[in-house]
Amino acid sequence: MTKMDNKKVYVGIDVGKDWLDFAVAGNNKITRFGNHDEGIEKVVEQIDLLNPRLVAVEASGGYESAFVNTLMVKKQRVAVVNPTRVRALANAKGLLAKTDEIDARNIASYAEMIKPDPKQPREDLDIRIRALVTRREQLVDIRSAEGNRLGTCHESTKADIREHLDWLGRQIGILDKEIKQLVKSSEKWTNQIKLLKSMPGVGFITAVTMTANMPELGELNRQKIAALAGLAPYNRDSGKKRGKRRIFGGRQSVRRVMYMAALSAIKHNPVIKKFYERLIEKGKPFKVAITACMRKMVSILNVMVKKQEAWRYQV
DSSP states (O other): OOOOOOTTOOOEEEEOOEEEEEETTTTOEEEEEEESSHHHHHHHHHHHHHHHSSEEOOOOOTTTTTHHHHHHHTTEEEEEEHHHHHHHHHHTTTTOOHHHHHHHHHHHHHHHHHHHOOOOOOHHHHHHHHHHHHHHHHHHHHHHHHHHHHHOOOHHHHHHHHHHHHHHHHHHHHHHHHHHHHHHOHHHHEEEEEEEEEHTOOHHHHHHHHHHHHHHHHHHHHHHHHHHTTOOOBOEETTTTOOOOOOSSSSSHHHHHHHHHHHHHHOOOOOHHHHHHHHHTTTTOHHHHHHHHHHHHHHHHHHHHHHHHOOOOOO
C-alpha cells in the first residue's frame, strides 16, 4: 500500500505498560497493539500509511518514551499531551466514561480540536543526557526521603539508612560525572550550559536540567515559557470575588531547579535580589516573591538563549 496524503487525519494513542490503543479522530474503531518492539513497529506502519497531520500520545509516566522516540525517528509529527487536559475536554463534551479504548478516542479528538504543538526532533545525545538527568532527580528524591526517615527511625535501622545514603551519594556523583562528560563532548551543549551559567544563581545542575527538559527555551515568548515551567499565575475569579493567583502544571523538574536557583539568586544576583526585596517591601509573602523571581529568571534565560547573549544585566 502507498502512503496517503491526508493532512486532516489526527491519531490518538493511549499508552499503557503492556498495550498501545490506536484511534483516529472521527472513527470509533480502536485497535490494540502490544507495547513492545513488534507492536510498536505495527503501529508505526499504520501511522505511516495514514500520514496524519498529528499523532497525539498521552504522557504515561515514561511508558510512552520508546514509542514517541520511534515516531520521531520516522519523522512523524507527534505531540505528548497532558492527560488532565484530555480528560477535561472529554468532560466538557459530556464524555464521562473512562476506559482505555475511550481514552484513545478522546486523545485523537483532543489532537483534532486543540492541535497541540508537536515535539521537536532530538538528537541521541540529547536523549541520553535527559535520561541521566531524570535518573539523577530520582536518586535525589530517594536520598531526601531516606534523610527524612533517619530523623524518625528506630535506632536499629539507622545504620542501614546511613549506608543507603552513602551509596546514593556515590551514585549521584557518578551520574554527575557522566553528565559532565557528555556535555563536554558536544559543542552545542557546552555553549548552552556556559550561557545559562553566566546568570548569577544558575549552576551546572540547573543549566543542564533546563537544557534537557526544556528544549523550547529561546523559542517561545515569555508567557508560554513561564507556563511551560509551571510558573505562570492563573486567575481564580468568580463574580465579584477575586481569588488568589496560583501556579500549577508545567514541568516539575524545571520548576524544582529554578526554585533552588532563585534561592541563590536573591543573595548573589543583584538584579534578582533587588526585585525580591522590592516585593517583600510591598508585603508579598515569601512564596509569592520567590515564585515571581523564578518566573523572572526563566524569562531572562529565555531571552539570553534566543539572542545567544550571556548575562549582562545591571541593577
